[in-house]
Amino acid sequence: MKNLLVLIIALVTVNVSMAQTQVGSVTLPNTLSFGGDDLVLNGAGIRKKAMILKLYSGGLYLTKKSSDAKSIMNADETMAIRLVITSSFVSSDAMKEAVEEGFDASMGGDTSSLNTEIQKFIKFFNDEIVEDDTFDITYQKGKGVVAYKNGKELGTISGMKFKRALFGIWMGNDPVDSKLKKAMLGN
Template identity: 50%
Template sequence: MMKKITLFLFLVATVASQAQIRVGSKAILPYEQSYGEAELKLNGAGLREMLWIDLYAGGLYLQNQTKDPKEVLEADETMSIKLNIVSGFVTQSKMIKAVKDGFEKATFGNTAPLQDRINKFISFFSEPIVRNDIFDLVYIKDKGVVAYKNEKELGVIEGLDFKYALFKIWLGDEPASESLKEGMLGIQ
């Protein structure tokens, strides 16, 4: 009897640790992620679409759920955004252009204080981007934004001000996609 209970608990723990959510018809995101000591939970997820084509799914992972974008942007705590590319229309050049445009909007055209760090971040897109690539943009308190592509670390960009501008691309007043923003905030 004890062996059956132990096996049951092991199976429940295994299933719970691998729990995932489907976003749209093609993307799958985990419910939880860990970075160092921080346990992050999916706050919400959505799709970036253009002309009825799903481009990528985005998930926001936080330690404490919130629907307030300002709270997320200003928080100096570990959090992440996961982008799961679901379309071949998302290419390296289009991603670089979208990131540049996003920083322009996020900083109201004043990218100068962040320009060196923005250039370093853009250099992380030096390889082709293909369907099923996954980017994790993880802000770690006292370290900065650590960028990953398919679980491979690309580099670190220091500064809470950089994290603020980067996350504002998806969560600011002029986001890349309003429906994606609402999804990531768990509003829709």
């Protein structure tokens, strides 16, 4: 009987640990659901600055795994990027500045066609940001980009052009962090 109990505890522990992925100091779930779609963790990594400062752990969630950044950016399918803040250096102002720089890089320096949408998105980061805050940046098919902070919906921005530019921050030709891009693509 004692051996059976030990076996059951071991199996439950293995199942629980397999349902999560450790990324630095952060544990990301292997699955998420948004817009009625179940998503799987495609890959995850750590956003670093100056090679030593770990800003956040991030994971890319898709309906099915893919290592093709361009097809991910262009897909009209539900997907998400989860960012878990791991540094006190990530303030509201720093995040807004990073998002602006990310859009600039994603769009080759010309953000004028999406300026209204970008400014609306940047306002999602107005409230104080602290360590362990979790942002889910999702694209929900038929709805648009829906952003969440700690599970609370911040707002929605429609349009595939905006979605491509937004996901291009991480998946584009000039990503915010090339090592993070590779990790999110499962490489």
